[in-house]
Amino acid sequence: MCTARPGWQTVSFRRPAYKSTMYNLEVNLVDILNIDVKKQIVKVEPLVTMGQLTATLIPLGWSIPVVPEIDDLTVGGLVMGTGVETTSHKYGLFQHTCLAYELVLCDGSVVRCSKDENSELFYSVPWSYGTLGILTSVEIRLVPAKKYVKLKYEPVKGLDNLVKKFEDASKGNNEFVEAILYNEDEAVLMTGCQTDDCDRSKLNPVGLWYKPWFFLHVKTFLNGKLSGVEYIPLRDYYHRHTRSLFWEIQDIIPFGNNSIFRLLLGWLMPPKISLLKLTQTEAIKKLYENNHVIQDMLVPIEKLEDSVKLFKETVNIFPIWLCPFLLPPNPGMVHPKQMQNAELYVDVGVYGVPAVKNFKPKESTRKLEEYVRKVHGFQMLYADTYMSREEFRAMFDHTLYDKLRFNMKCHQAFPEVYDKVSKQARI
Numbered sequence: 469m470c471t472a473r474p475g476w477q478t479v480s481f482r483r484p485a486y487k488s489t490m491y492n493l494e495v496n497l498v499d500i501l502n503i504d505v506k507k508q509i510v511k512v513e514p515l516v517t518m519g520q521l522t523a524t525l526i527p528l529g530w531s532i533p534v535v536p537e538i539d540d541l542t543v544g545g546l547v548m549g550t551g552v553e554t555t556s557h558k559y560g561l562f563q564h565t566c567l568a569y570e571l572v573l574c575d576g577s578v579v580r581c582s583k584d585e586n587s588e589l590f591y592s593v594p595w596s597y598g599t600l601g602i603l604t605s606v607e608i609r610l611v612p613a614k615k616y617v618k619l620k621y622e623p624v625k626g627l628d629n630l631v632k633k634f635e636d637a638s639k640g641n642n643e644f645v646e647a648i649l650y651n652e653d654e655a656v657l658m659t660g661c662q663t664d665d666c667d668r669s670k671l672n673p674v675g676l677w678y679k680p681w682f683f684l685h686v687k688t689f690l691n692g693k694l695s696g697v698e699y700i701p702l703r704d705y706y707h708r709h710t711r712s713l714f715w716e717i718q719d720i721i722p723f724g725n726n727s728i729f730r731l732l733l734g735w736l737m738p739p740k741i742s743l744l745k746l747t748q749t750e751a752i753k754k755l756y757e758n759n760h761v762i763q764d765m766l767v768p769i770e771k772l773e774d775s776v777k778l779f780k781e782t783v784n785i786f787p788i789w790l791c792p793f794l795l796p797p798n799p800g801m802v803h804p805k806q807m808q809n810a811e812l813y814v815d816v817g818v819y820g821v822p823a824v825k826n827f828k829p830k831e832s833t834r835k836l837e838e839y840v841r842k843v844h845g846f847q848m849l850y851a852d853t854y855m856s857r858e859e860f861r862a863m864f865d866h867t868l869y870d871k872l873r874f875n876m877k878c879h880q881a882f883p884e885v886y887d888k889v890s891k892q893a894r895i
């Protein structure tokens with residue numbers, strides 16, 4: 469069994485081939501169920517999107533701790549997969565901000581799980597891609613929301629310098645930390661905190677339709693010798709990469725950042741990811757398959773410099789997105805090597821056309837995957853993975869997952885994660 473949500477509707481990069489061979493379960497649960505400000509918990513159904521959630525919560529003065537930036541990402545997809553954002557160095561991944569899940573198991577029973585109730589199931593749900601049960605609701609922590617993010621842009625020269633500053637910023641008191649690396653030697657580090665006060669001369673609602681693409685706006689700070697500060701309305705900040713799909717939109721609508729186009733037609737942007745997927749021709753699919761890389765590798769922060777160098781050597785794609793996150797020593801598929809303390813990791817996100825000669829999608833990606841496994845890192849699974857089943861099991865700890873699948877007789881109902889995310893399972 470799998471959910472009946474068609475592949476073209478999802479944000480995940482490819483379309484799942486298994487949807488046509490498995491029994492499809494309709495899970496059309498799209499509502500925010502309850503906002504309990506006393507307990508500071510919001511209860512939502514799995515198809516609630518990030519855009520829907522921030523539009524509802526922010527006017528009430530609340531938010532969730534980790535808001536992955538693309539509007540159409542769903543709570544179900546982020547729990548069953550993973551979600552990372554610029555607050556993750558403080559709160560962890562999306563799943564670490566969830567307090568409880570309700571699932572329908574393969575025997576038809578409904579269970580609630582949290583760290584104190586059915587805790588093994590609670591810790592096994594993240595990264596399980598719907599292979600332990602069907603998610604029907606999620607309770608997420610609420611945090612107070614302020615009106616603006618006071619964001620500091622700091623141009624940084626030299627990779628070693630950036631790595632040091634990035635690590636310091638992630639360990640400091642910043643609420644938001646992110647860096648965009650424009651080439652091996654130049655980056656802009658962004659750090660910020662929420663505030664209700666605003667210096668109106670520095671107000672920048674980056675989400676307005678006529679505003680430049682965010683990554684290009686950030687790039688303008690590379691030329692300044694001094695750091696810049698701006699006040700960005702909170703919701704504009706959360707969804708700052710939505711309009712340009714990070715930098716992927718420049719390959720789809722190359723004239724999209726032209727100021728006249730923005731002024732007249734910017735409100736049409738971005739095309740829905742689902743529309744792009746639905747209308748994708750075989751030729752475009754092949755193009756993305758053979759001459760494009762979309763990968764997020766999660767590595768321990770001390771491996772950041774080496775990782776950037778390896779990405780440069782293997783695919784040579786810039787910009788690179790850097791987002792730090794805290795990985796707590798919880799049981800489950802993804803945890804630090806030593807289970808004593810939480811460890812700081814970084815998401816190295818690479819999206820674009822490789823600038824190396826003779827790029828070979830399989831070989832190049834496998835080289836990156838091998839490195840990530842070696843340093844006890846993890847690959848995000850919404851995009852392509854070329855790992856074999858054994859390699860996949862070496863990267864993700866299956867101990868608890870296997871135990872639960874055996875106890876709950878999941879084999880008769882759901883495939884293994886690998887059979888949903890591997891290259892063979894996706895078209």
Ligand SMILES: Cc1cc2nc3c(=O)[nH]c(=O)nc-3n(C[C@H](O)[C@H](O)[C@H](O)COP(=O)(O)OP(=O)(O)OC[C@H]3O[C@@H](n4cnc5c(N)ncnc54)[C@H](O)[C@@H]3O)c2cc1C
Binds near residue numbers: 498499517520523
């Ligand atoms: C991808 C996506 C994005 C969304 N984004 C937003 C957003 O940005 N903002 C927002 O506010 N909402 C958003 N929603 C939620 C959506 O607007 C609500 O779920 C809305 O209720 C859907 O309306 P519908 O007309 O499709 O109703 P349906 O889905 O058909 O029904 C909604 C509920 O009402 C019940 N119902 C329908 N008719 C009757 C009846 N005659 N008597 C009794 N019960 C009935 C149904 O059983 C169901 O429980 C989003 C949903 C999706 C899937």
Ligand SMILES: NC(=O)C1=CN([C@@H]2O[C@H](COP(=O)(O)OP(=O)(O)OC[C@H]3O[C@@H](n4cnc5c(N)ncnc54)[C@H](OP(=O)(O)O)[C@@H]3O)[C@@H](O)[C@H]2O)C=CC1
Binds near residue numbers: 552
């Ligand atoms: N900033 C970030 O962190 C970003 C994250 N992403 C990635 O995008 C993906 C999310 O995309 P989205 O379109 O929301 O999700 P998808 O529809 O792609 O779902 C992802 C997985 O979750 C499973 N799933 C979803 N809902 C349920 C449910 N109710 N019960 C059981 N299983 C369920 C799906 O199972 P099935 O196949 O059966 O439908 C699928 O395997 C995540 O993997 C995330 O890592 C992408 C961009 C940015």
Ligand SMILES: CC(C)=CCC[C@@H](C)[C@H]1CC[C@H]2C3=C(CC[C@]12C)[C@@]1(C)CC[C@H](O)C[C@@H]1CC3
Binds near residue numbers: 479481713744
């Ligand atoms: C921040 C993290 C962790 C990931 C960001 C990933 C995004 C850049 C990609 C997620 C889904 C991707 C898709 C495309 C571009 C890159 C993403 C937005 C396309 C729109 C590219 C054009 C294709 O025809 C359809 C793709 C759908 C998914």
